[in-house]
Amino acid sequence: MTLSDVTDQDGHATAERFSVEAVNSKKIRQPLYAARRKIFPKRASGTFRRFKWLVMLLTLGIYYLTPFLRWDRGPFAPDQAVMIDLANRRFYFFFIEIWPQEFYYVAGLLIMAGVGLFLITSTVGRAWCGYTCPQTVWVDLFLVVERAIEGDRNARIKLDSAPWSLDKAVKRVAKHAIWLVIGVVTGGAWILYFADAPTLIRNFSQFEAPSVAYITVGILAATTYVFGGLMREQVCTYMCPWPRIQAAMLDEHSLTVTYNDWRGEPRTRHAKKAIAEGRPVGDCVDCNACVVVCPMGIDIRDGQQLECITCALCIDACDGVMTKLGHERGLISYATLNDYNANMVLAGASATTPIEPARVRDPATGKLVDAIRHTTWRSIVRPRTLVYFLVWAGIGVAMLVALSLRATIEVSVLHDRNPQYVLLSDGSIRNGYKVKISNMRPEPRTVTLSVEGLPGAALASADAAAQPVASLTYELQPDAVLETRIFVRAAPGALASTNTDFTLAVASADGTATVMTDAKFEAPKEMRK
Ligand code: SF4
Ligand code: SF4
Numbered sequence: 001m002t003l004s005d006v007t008d009q010d011g012h013a014t015a016e017r018f019s020v021e022a023v024n025s026k027k028i029r030q031p032l033y034a035a036r037r038k039i040f041p042k043r044a045s046g047t048f049r050r051f052k053w054l055v056m057l058l059t060l061g062i063y064y065l066t067p068f069l070r071w072d073r074g075p076f077a078p079d080q081a082v083m084i085d086l087a088n089r090r091f092y093f094f095f096i097e098i099w100p101q102e103f104y105y106v107a108g109l110l111i112m113a114g115v116g117l118f119l120i121t122s123t124v125g126r127a128w129c130g131y132t133c134p135q136t137v138w139v140d141l142f143l144v145v146e147r148a149i150e151g152d153r154n155a156r157i158k159l160d161s162a163p164w165s166l167d168k169a170v171k172r173v174a175k176h177a178i179w180l181v182i183g184v185v186t187g188g189a190w191i192l193y194f195a196d197a198p199t200l201i202r203n204f205s206q207f208e209a210p211s212v213a214y215i216t217v218g219i220l221a222a223t224t225y226v227f228g229g230l231m232r233e234q235v236c237t238y239m240c241p242w243p244r245i246q247a248a249m250l251d252e253h254s255l256t257v258t259y260n261d262w263r264g265e266p267r268t269r270h271a272k273k274a275i276a277e278g279r280p281v282g283d284c285v286d287c288n289a290c291v292v293v294c295p296m297g298i299d300i301r302d303g304q305q306l307e308c309i310t311c312a313l314c315i316d317a318c319d320g321v322m323t324k325l326g327h328e329r330g331l332i333s334y335a336t337l338n339d340y341n342a343n344m345v346l347a348g349a350s351a352t353t354p355i356e357p358a359r360v361r362d363p364a365t366g367k368l369v370d371a372i373r374h375t376t377w378r379s380i381v382r383p384r385t386l387v388y389f390l391v392w393a394g395i396g397v398a399m400l401v402a403l404s405l406r407a408t409i410e411v412s413v414l415h416d417r418n419p420q421y422v423l424l425s426d427g428s429i430r431n432g433y434k435v436k437i438s439n440m441r442p443e444p445r446t447v448t449l450s451v452e453g454l455p456g457a458a459l460a461s462a463d464a465a466a467q468p469v470a471s472l473t474y475e476l477q478p479d480a481v482l483e484t485r486i487f488v489r490a491a492p493g494a495l496a497s498t499n500t501d502f503t504l505a506v507a508s509a510d511g512t513a514t515v516m517t518d519a520k521f522e523a524p525k526e527m528r529k
Helices: 047-068 100-124 127-132 134-150 153-161 166-194 197-205 211-231 233-239 242-249 271-276 313-325 337-346 383-405
Strands: 002-007 013-017 082-085 090-093 096-098 256-259 332-335 409-415 429-439 445-452 458-461 471-476 480-490 499-508 514-522
Touching: 013 313, 047 082, 047 127, 047 134, 047 166, 047 197, 047 313, 082 166, 096 100, 100 127, 100 242, 100 383, 127 134, 127 242, 134 153, 134 166, 134 211, 134 233, 166 197, 166 211, 197 211, 211 233, 313 332, 332 337, 409 445, 409 499, 409 514, 429 445, 429 471, 429 499, 429 514, 445 458, 458 471, 471 480, 480 514
Parallel strands: none
Antiparallel strands: 002 013, 082 090, 090 096, 256 332, 409 429, 429 480, 445 471, 445 499, 458 480, 499 514
16 A cells, blocks of 8 residues: 555645555456455445444344344243244234234235335435345454454455464454354344244254254354355355346436546546646545445446445545545535436536536635535435335235234135035935134134024034034134034025025124134035025
């Protein structure tokens, strides 16, 4: 690294110049896969870096700690707030309990996540990639460990190129050991979502957990270590489909991290010399601060690139340089293509004419002129984003309404196939059914089963000694399904056809729920009225 290599208009050294070349730049971009060149991102500081720390703490905190949150559902259901109970086929999410037949709620959540990504991408570009994608968050975490052990960029480059020594070996072993521990903890946290967390931790540590738990932790620990520690930016560049998909979602109103060359070019390291020679001078002092902080190893001054995850760390780096130089911040900023194009026109740039930085500055004050276009709320609130938002909110509201209105008892009925009916000695007809009654509450319940729409019909359990009655009573276990066989008897004179529709009604004894299901009563042709 060369220091104090950048001079201002008075010829004073003002900012460090970093000796770096983007590993993946316009000049050297390979058509297909190229062997990885190591990237040693420098620690950035500024508004976006602080925001990223916050998001990282929040997302990692949610991931690692959620399995330990408790939610009292009474004595008959697990008290883990978020849990996927595969053995009993239940999904618990705080006050919500999803049964397998209600998977459409999960499908709804997935659709909301998809539409949400559309919404976010069309407004603020690849914010998901830059701030909340697990790959980004874990790479950030692994970099924290790397910096703590090996130091910032220069120290890491020095250590990397140094011959093997005890110091280097100790640092490398320590770094990889901590990365592996993070991997194991990450895999360990994942399995805690599938069983009672404290119990599973105890069983796991005593080697009494199911083997699938150890296999899952092993796989996730390995992928976290390899993706977060070893492959890093290559996962985004070569493995993830999202950069390709997002290219189709962005439009000229989407915010992306942009190098504003309409004020930055022509870039120069020695402004005084350039001015003395009568050359135009832009704001970019070619210090490479934006390149050295980039975790993807690219140079944002090359323009929009598939590799850019819009983490905005180059904005922080450049803002720091601009502040030191006494220029307005925002040489690299979030901007829309529309605003960028308008500002390029303002700077006189076209296919045949170069940027004239003097056109965007007031000659009297030296400040940027008011005519420069800046991002406004209109970039975010526009028909396309409104449609995405309405679809997203509509699905959410529909799911909330469905959740609040859903019955806590479900009933399903299956007619016996053979025989379809039985003629009894008293002249009546009997049909047999298999009935399933689901108690979707974590507490015992008493329910009655009755027939509606079949005049004079009576019910009996499939027990040979059972007498026909108007309704049957069942005790349901908490959060369980009762399966039973019943007989329905009807007099032939009450039947309108060989195939009569009727309803089976299940009502809870406490009056909180009544559900119905349709069924058919079969009779021989000659017996209908
Ligand atoms: S170019 Fe800037 S925004 Fe894009 S990945 Fe690099 S540092 Fe992040
Ligand atoms: S864009 Fe900013 S950070 Fe990057 S080289 Fe130019 S002045 Fe330095």
